[in-house]
Amino acid sequence: MRTIHILNGPNLNLLGTREPGVYGTATLADVEQRCADVATALGCRAECRQSNHEGRLVDWLQEIGREVAEGRSIGVVLNPGAYTHTSVAIRDAIAGAQVPVVEIHVSNVHAREEFRRHSYVTPVARGVIAGLGPIGYELAIRALVEG
Ligand SMILES: O=C1C[C@@](O)(C(=O)O)C[C@@H](O)[C@@H]1O
Numbered sequence: 001m002r003t004i005h006i007l008n009g010p011n012l013n014l015l016g017t018r019e020p021g022v023y024g025t026a027t028l029a030d031v032e033q034r035c036a037d038v039a040t041a042l043g044c045r046a047e048c049r050q051s052n053h054e055g056r057l058v059d060w061l062q063e064i065g066r067e068v069a070e071g072r073s074i075g076v077v078l079n080p081g082a083y084t085h086t087s088v089a090i091r092d093a094i095a096g097a098q099v100p101v102v103e104i105h106v107s108n109v110h111a112r113e114e115f116r117r118h119s120y121v122t123p124v125a126r127g128v129i130a131g132l133g134p135i136g137y138e139l140a141i142r143a144l145v146e147g
Pocket residue numbers: 010011012079080081082083084104105106107108109116
């Protein structure tokens with residue numbers, strides 16, 4: 001059974017209590033449970049991880065690149081959090097490890113501050129989902145598995 005990875009970046013461990021007017025009230029555990037259920041329904045396994053550390057996300061992306069090359073993984077649903085707007089290292093890890101990535105944002109980053117409109121990840125992602133809340137993760141999993 002192939003794995004689909006769900007990686008969440010900084011501060012997404014605070015989902016549910018963090019700015020609920022922007023990010024809603026679902027917790028990260030709720031989101032991860034939903035991802036696990038959708039993956040199972042699609043015949044694969046979800047592995048969900050979160051880190052507040054850029055280098056750890058880079059390490060995980062490199063590992064996943066090896067899994068993809070060996071046919072053990074389908075790719076990554078990645079919410080890079082604030083690193084979306086700052087991280088050349090995460091962009092380079094995705095490109096260098098040739099990981100299929102769907103970029104996801106809970107909030108509509110294009111309707112917020114100007115600095116959230118630029119993403120270093122988008123040019124190396126298969127696609128982007130933003131502003132649909134937790135259901136975006138489900139759509140991203142479907143896109144990777146069925147796409
Ligand atoms: O941490 C986050 C969360 C976010 O990626 C989202 O899911 O909407 C949007 C980012 O701008 C922000 O820094």
